Amino acid sequence: MGIIVQKFGGTSVADPQKIHNVAKAVIREKEKGNDVVVVVSAMGHTTDYLIKLAKEVTNNPDSREMDMLLSTGEQVSIALLAMAIQSNGYKAVSMNGQQVGIITENIHSKARIVDIKTEKLKKYLKEGNIIVVAGFQGVTPEGEITTLGRGGSDTSAVAIAAALKADRCDIYTDVEGVYATDPRIVPNIQKTDVISYEEMLELARVGANVLHPRSVETAKQFGVPLRVRSSFKLNNLGTLIIGVENMEIYKPVAGVAADTSQVRILLANLPDIPGTAAKLFGSLAKNNISVDMIIQSLASNGKNSIAFTVDADDLDSAIKILKEDDKDTVKDGEILIDKDIAKVSIVGAGMVDRPGIAADMFKALAEKDINIKMISTSEIKISCLVDKDKSKEAIKALCKEFNLETNEMAIVKGDLPDV
Ligand code: ASP
Ligand code: MG
Numbered sequence: 001m002g003i004i005v006q007k008f009g010g011t012s013v014a015d016p017q018k019i020h021n022v023a024k025a026v027i028r029e030k031e032k033g034n035d036v037v038v039v040v041s042a043m044g045h046t047t048d049y050l051i052k053l054a055k056e057v058t059n060n061p062d063s064r065e066m067d068m069l070l071s072t073g074e075q076v077s078i079a080l081l082a083m084a085i086q087s088n089g090y091k092a093v094s095m096n097g098q099q100v101g102i103i104t105e106n107i108h109s110k111a112r113i114v115d116i117k118t119e120k121l122k123k124y125l126k127e128g129n130i131i132v133v134a135g136f137q138g139v140t141p142e143g144e145i146t147t148l149g150r151g152g153s154d155t156s157a158v159a160i161a162a163a164l165k166a167d168r169c170d171i172y173t174d175v176e177g178v179y180a181t182d183p184r185i186v187p188n189i190q191k192t193d194v195i196s197y198e199e200m201l202e203l204a205r206v207g208a209n210v211l212h213p214r215s216v217e218t219a220k221q222f223g224v225p226l227r228v229r230s231s232f233k234l235n236n237l238g239t240l241i242i243g244v245e246n247m248e249i250y251k252p253v254a255g256v257a258a259d260t261s262q263v264r265i266l267l268a269n270l271p272d273i274p275g276t277a278a279k280l281f282g283s284l285a286k287n288n289i290s291v292d293m294i295i296q297s298l299a300s301n302g303k304n305s306i307a308f309t310v311d312a313d314d315l316d317s318a319i320k321i322l323k324e325d326d327k328d329t330v331k332d333g334e335i336l337i338d339k340d341i342a343k344v345s346i347v348g349a350g351m352v353d354r355p356g357i358a359a360d361m362f363k364a365l366a367e368k369d370i371n372i373k374m375i376s377t378s379e380i381k382i383s384c385l386v387d388k389d390k391s392k393e394a395i396k397a398l399c400k401e402f403n404l405e406t407n408e409m410a411i412v413k414g415d416l417p418d419v
Contacts, residue, residue, distance in 0.1 A: 001033045001034060001035070002034050002035070002166070002167035002168075003034065003035045003036075003037070003125070003161075003164050003165070003166040003167055004029050004034045004035070004036050004037075004166060004167060004168055004169075004170065005036075005037045005038070005039065005157050005158075005160050005161040005164070005166045005168070005169045005170070006025070006026060006029060006036065006037070006038045006039070006157070006169075006170045006172060007038070007039040007040070007041075007135065007153060007154060007156075007157035007169070007170065007171045007172060008022050008025075008038065008039075008040050008041070008172045008231060009040075009041045009153065009171075009172070009173055009174075010041040010042055010043060010044050010045065010046065010047070011044065011173075011174050012040075012172055012173070012174070012231040013040050013041065013043050013044075013077045013080075013081065014043055014044035015043070015044070016080070016084075019077070019080050019081055019084045020084050021231070021232075022038075022040070022081060022084070022172075022231065023081060023084035023085045023087075023088060024088075024234075025172065025231060025234050026038050026081075026085060026130055027085065027088055027090055027130075028234060029170075030090065030130055034167075035125045036130045036131070037121065037125070037130075037131045037133060037160055037161075037164065037166070038081065038130065038131070038132050038133070039132075039133045039134075039135045039153055039156050039157040039160060040074065040077045040078055040081055040132065040133075040134070040135055040153070041073075041074060041077065041135050041136060041153040042070075042073025042074050042076065042077055042136075043073070043076060043077050043080075046073040046076070046077075047070055047073050047136075047150070050069050050070055050072070050073055051066075051070070053069075054066060054069055063108035063109050064108050064144065066108065066109060066147075067108045067109060067137075067144075067145050067146050067147045068145055070136075070137075070147050071096070071097070071134070071136070071137040071145050071147060073136075074096070074134035074135055074136055074137060074153070075096055075134055077134075078094035078095070078096065078132045078133065078134045079094050081094070081132045082094035082130075082132045085130050085132070090130055091127070091128050091129045091130065092129055092130040092131070092132060093124050093129045093130075093131055093132070094131075094132040094133075094134075095120070095121075095124075095131060095132070095133050095134070096133075096134045096137065097133075097134055097137035097138040097139055097145070097156075098137075098138075098139040098143075098145065099120065100116065100117065100120060100121060100133055100160075101115075101116065101117025101119075101120065101139075102116050102117075102133075102137070102138035102139065102156065102159070102160075103115040103116070103117070103138060103139060103140070103141060104138035104139065104140060104146045104148070105140070105146075106140040106141075106142065106144065106146075107146065108144075108146055108147070109146075109147055109149065110147075110148065110149040111138060111140075111146035111147065111148055111149075112148070112214070113138055113148070113155065113156070113159045113218075116159055116160055116162075116163035117163075118163050118164055121160070121163075121164060122164075133156065133160060134156075135152065135153025135154075135156040135157060136148050136152040136153045136156060137156070138156075148214075149212075149214075151212040152212060152214075153212075154171055154211050154212035154214075154215035155212050155214045155215040155218060157169055157171065157215070158215040158216075158218045158219045158222075158224055158226065159218050161219075161222075161224045162218060162219075162221075162222035162224050166224065167225075168224075168225045168226075168227060169219065169224050169225070169226050169227070170226075170227045170229055170238075171211060171215075171226060171227065171228050171229070172229055172230070172231035173210075173228060173229070173230065173231065174230070174231065174232070175210070175228075175230065176191050176229070176230045176233065176236055176238060177191045177192065177193075177228050177229060177230070177236075177237075177238035177239035178191070178192045178195055178200070178203075178208075178210050178228055178238075178239040178241070178255075179191055179192060179255075180192055180253075180254060180255045180256060180399060180404035181255060181256040181257065181395050181399055181404065182208075182257075182395070185392050185395050185396065186395065186396055186399045186404075186405065188405050189399060189404060189405060190404070190405060191238075191239060192239050192254065192255070193237070193239060193240065194239070194240045194241075194242065194247060195239060195240075195241055195254050195255070196241070196242065196243060196244035196247055196254075196349050197216055197217075197219055197220035197226075197241055197242070197243060197244070198220070198244050198349055198380060199244075199254045199255065199347050199348060199349055199380065200216045200241050201213060201216050201217065201220070202345075202347040202378075202380055202381045203254075203255045203257055203347050204216060206257045206258075206259055206343065206345040206347065206381065206383065208255060208257045210228060211226075211228065216241065219241065220243070223243060225240065225241070225242050226240070226241040226242075227239065227240050227241070228241070244349045247349070249348075249349055249350035250350070251348065251350055251402065251403060251404075252348050252350040252351045252354050252357050252402065253346045253347065253348035253350070253351065253357070253398075253402035253404065254347055254348040254349065254350070255346070255347050255348070255404070256344070256345070256346050256347075256395050256398045256399055256402070256404065257344075257345050257347070257395075258342050258343065258344045258345070258391040258392075258394070258395055259342065259343045259345070260341075260342045260343075260388055260391060261311060261312055261313075262292060262309040262310065262311060262312060262341060262343055263309065263310060263311075263312045263315050263337060263338065263339045263341065264307055264308070264309050264337070264338040264341050264373070264374070264385065265307065265308055265309070265310065265315075265318060265319070265322070265335065265336070265337055265338075266305065266306075266307040266334075266335070266336040266337075266338065267280070267305060267306045267307070267322070267330060267333050267334070267335055267336075268305040268333060268334040268336065269303050269304075269305065269332065269333045269334055270303065270304045270305060270306060270329075270330065270331070270333045271302065271303070271304070271329075271331055271333075272299040272302050272303055272304040276304070276306075276329055277296065277306065279326060279329045280306070280322070280326055280329055280330075281294075281308075283321050283325045283326055284310075284318060284321060287317060287321055289310055289311075289314045289317060289318050289321070290310070290311065290314075291308045291309070291310055292308070292309045292310070292343070292376075293308060293309045293343070293374050293375075293376045293383065293385060294306065294307070294308040294376075295307045295308070295374050295375075305333075307374060309341070309343070309374070309385065312339070315337070315339075319335065319337070322335055323335070338373075339388075340387055340388045340389070341373065341385050341386070341387065341388055342385070342386055342387070342388045342390070342391035342394070343383050343384070343385055344365075344383065344384050344385075344386055344391055344394045344395060344398065345381055345382065345383040345384075346361055346381070346382050346398055346402065347380060347381045348380060348402075349380050351380060351382070352379060352380060357382065358375075358377065358382050360401055360402070361382055361384065361398065361401070362384075363401075364397045364398055364400070364401035365384060365386065365394055365397060365398075367397065368390075368393055368394070368397045370386050370387070370390045370393065370394050370397070371386065371387065371390075372384045372385065372386060373385040373386065373387075
C-alpha cells in the first residue's frame with residue numbers, strides 16, 4: 001500500500017456529473033489499497049470569471065484581495081468533490097491550503113511554496129479518509145492567503161506528493177499524455193510513454209503547454225515520479241515523467257516545439273569596441289527585458305552587428321531603450337525589426353552523446369527550403385529561428401526526421417512505480 005496524489009484540473013470538475021466521474025477515479029485508486037490525496041482546481045473557467053469580476057469592480061485590484069477572491073474557486077470544488085466521494089460510501093475530508101499548512105512566501109499572485117505541513121494530512125489518512133486539497137493556494141507564515149500563479153494546482157499536487165513522500169503523483173487532464181509535438185499540427189504523432197524531467201522542462205520553456213513548469217521543477221528536485229494521464233480513459237497509463245538517470249534512451253529527440261511569441265531585433269553597423277554588448281544588454285536587463293537568442297557577426301572595418309530576440313510584448317520598450325538610453329552605444333548604427341519569426345526547437349536528453357543531431361535538423365529544414373535565421377543550442381536543445389509561416393512545416397519535417405511519429409522513444413531502466 002502506498003500514497004498516491006492525484007490532481008484534476010478545472011475541466012475535469014466543471015460540473016456535478018464530472019465531479020462524480022472524478023470521485024470514481026479517486027475511489028478506484030483507494031480501492032487498490034492506496035492512501036489517496038486528491039488536489040483539484042476551480043470548476044471550469046471559475047478563475048477567469050473571478051478575475052473578470054474583479055476587473056469590473058476596479059481597474060487595479062489589490063493583489064491581497066485578488067488572492068482572497070481567487071482562492072474561493074478551489075474551495076468550492078474541494079467541498080463538492082468530498083461530498084461526491086462520501087455519497088459513494090467512502091470517508092473523505094476537504095482541506096484548503098491554510099488548513100493543510102501549505103506555507104508560501106509572502107508574495108501575492110505568484111507565491112512559491114516553501115513548506116508543507118504533513119501532520120494533519122497524515123492524521124486524516126490514518127483515519128481512512130480520502131483527502132481533497134485545494135490546489136493553487138497557500139498561506140504565509142503570518143496567515144495571509146496567497147495563490148501560486150495561473151495553472152498552479154499542478155505545483156500544489158507535486159509539492160504535496162514530495163512532502164508526503166508519495167509513491168506517485170498523477171496529473172489527470174483532458175489529453176492522453178505528453179506528445180512529442182502538438183497533435184493539431186502532426187495528427188499521427190504518438191503519445192510519449194516516458195520522458196525525463198529535464199526534457200519536459202525544456203519543452204515547457206520552448207512552447208509546450210502541458211504542465212505548470214514549477215511542478216516539473218519540484219518533481220525533479222524531490223524525485224517525485226509524475227504521470228500525465230487522461231481523466232476520461234482511466235486505464236490508460238499516459239506519460240511517465242522521471243529522472244533521466246532512470247531511462248535508457250533510444251531516440252535523440254523527445255519533442256519538437258515552436259514559439260511564435262518572439263521578435264528579432266537587428267543592430268547593424270555598431271562600433272566594434274569592447275563594452276558594446278555589455279552596455280546594450282545591460283540596459284535591457286535593467287529594464288527587466290529578457291533576451292533569448294543572440295548572434296554577433298564577425299567584425300569588419302571596425303563595425304559589427306548584433307541580432308537578438310525578445311518577447312513581442314517587450315518590443316516597444318526595448319526599442320525605446322535602444323534609441324534613448326543606448327543612444328551613445330548604438331551611435332549611427334541601424335535598428336531593424338523582424339516580427340515574422342518562429343523559434344522551432346528540438347529537445348532530447350539523447351542528443352548529449354550523439355554527434356550530428358544539429359546537422360540532421362538543418363538538413364531536414366533545408367530539404368523543405370526553410371531558411372534558418374538564427375541558431376542557438378544548449379545541452380539538450382537546438383533552436384532555429386525561421387519565418388513564422390514556415391513553422392508548421394518545420395515541425396512536421398522535424399517530427400519525420402527524428403521518427404517521432406512512432407512510439408519507441410525510451411525504455412525504462414530499473415524499477416518503475418506501479419500504476
Ligand atoms: N484555478 C487556477 C487557474 O485557473 C489554478 C489551476 O487551475 O491550476 O489558473
Ligand atoms: Mg492546468
